[in-house]
Amino acid sequence: MKPRSIHHVDLDAFFASVEELLDPAISGLPIIVGGDPQGRGVVASCSYAARAFGVHSAMPVAQALRLCPQAIVRHGHHSVYAAYSRRVMAILAEYTPLLEQISIDEAFLDVTGSDRLFGAPETLAHTIQNRIQVECGLPSSLGVAGNKLVAKIASARAKPRGVLVVPSGQEAAFLAPLTIDRLWGVGDVTADRLRKEGISTIGKLAALPLRDMERLFGNGAAGMHRRALGIDDRPVVTEWHRKSVSQERTFARDVSSIEVLMHCLLQMSEEVAAQLRKDGDCARTVVLKMRYPDFTTITRRVTLAQPTNLAEVLHQEASQLLRREWKRGAQLRLIGIGATGLVRGRQLALFDDHSEQLSRLSRAVDKIRSRYGRDSIRRAALLETSESPEEQPPREGNGRPMV
Ligand SMILES: [Mg+2]
Structure with a gap:
């Protein structure tokens, strides 16, 4: 390049x-x-x-x-x-x-x-x-x-x-003497942990054997290693592309059932992912939005290692955010999911065949739906729910930015 x-x-x-x-x-x-x-x-x-x-x-x-x-x-x-x-x-x-x-x-x-x-x-x-x-x-x-x-x-x-x-080629040398907290992706907690291991500079981090990187960062090891070397392929994302796709549901009755919330997230992930694929975009960031009965509204976001247009990935990330941020049993008035940090292009399948399979499956589903209608094919998990919360018309957030 x-x-x-x-x-x-x-x-x-x-x-x-x-x-x-x-x-x-x-x-x-x-x-x-x-x-x-x-x-x-x-x-x-x-x-x-x-x-x-x-x-x-x-x-x-x-x-x-x-x-x-x-x-x-x-x-x-x-x-x-x-x-x-x-x-x-x-x-x-x-x-x-x-x-x-x-x-x-x-x-x-x-x-x-x-x-x-x-x-x-x-x-x-x-x-x-x-x-x-x-x-x-x-x-x-x-x-x-x-x-x-x-x-x-x-x-x-x-x-x-x-x-x-x-200058080009000097990235790793420039970063090497700097303290690790300068590096994108290293928060206070991670920085503390690294310092306890004697890793105080970005150069020391870059020099760690892969085995240590994996122990410290799990799935994020490869990405962290690249950043420590000053490698970053992210494009400059213009305003035009910095729109977001989102969906949200306001419940007629407040909902506190994890099954219902997860089901909603899955359904909305499908819709958001289908829209991304239709527009030819992938999202770098997944946003979860929750509104409590007193109208307190919380949004939490997570940035993905690889931009995605797959419902499975959006749903998995949003579910994780929900499990982490939602007090089990608390009533919610609204739940929403958004995809932001959009970049042009198809889902990359650099890491595994599974995402390539999902990607192909999703495109096949899109084709069937465009021919036979939206309800012609559905995910098994969406066929039945224990409880179907009525939705309040009109639905908010159709493709509008969610911030
Ligand atoms: Mg400033």
Whole structure:
């Protein structure tokens, strides 16, 4: 595969930087954007002057103010932040249609092959950084690499106001000295476990024998090994593709039976998977949505090692989320399943023949249904249920984004 050129653009201390623009008198001072210090507010963003005192985002505001009593606290101007974000994204969109915004102040750009137009990747990164500074007044950092994983880690290393390019072939060497918590897929719990085993850097992780990787990560071993080496084939997913397919059911009577919930999930997984196949998409992320009788709504998501368009996989992942997140016996008013992070293409069967068989079976079922109607062929598990909850019309969430 031809090396790609991926930029990760991340605004520096975004909310705090906008607050400086709104009130130049506080520019350069320690600024905290966050909730009420009297309550349980946390720091949403803080200026680098505040960070010098040990303040960081997600820290309770009260604690941040103990570290830095002179900090200026702002409660946030979210519509202003959104407007600045749109201006920045509009600049980025001038350089490529392959633009993936991943949060209010972060995006990936795939600018492979545009050297003749915009100069070498490093030159382009400085151009973009400059324009964001001059036209929006905002500082940013950029990481440039052959894939998203390394580009994102590079931009974090470049902060603040930096550009860091990791040349093709240097990915593993760049990651090797960094601490394991930098690596995508390594959360706090995993990081703790690895450190206890003496694996403190990404390089040490990459050097582990396969047997140890499997002991530590089970099925995820191969993926983790590749990431530790800085290998990542994920495409930049444009807005157009970042839609989702989802289904949800609102029950006429609240439901607390695991059989009924599982049955609903299976039925909806079939519908979502059929839609994905029809659109020629596969989903990287499965979302489970639950609403309790008091309307508290919970969504939980899991990212798959391989994008899928198979009902079996969607159902299995959603069921696992349900078992983990739902208190057994609790009443639910609504349950839903969504497939997001869509990418073009058919289910890959890299790992096993089973998914290839399922894939073929699913396509055969799609064909029969398109000829003889939706109910012409059904899964045995869907033929009978102990209890059939009535559904409330109209049904929500037909193919609409579920977030
Ligand atoms: Mg940022």
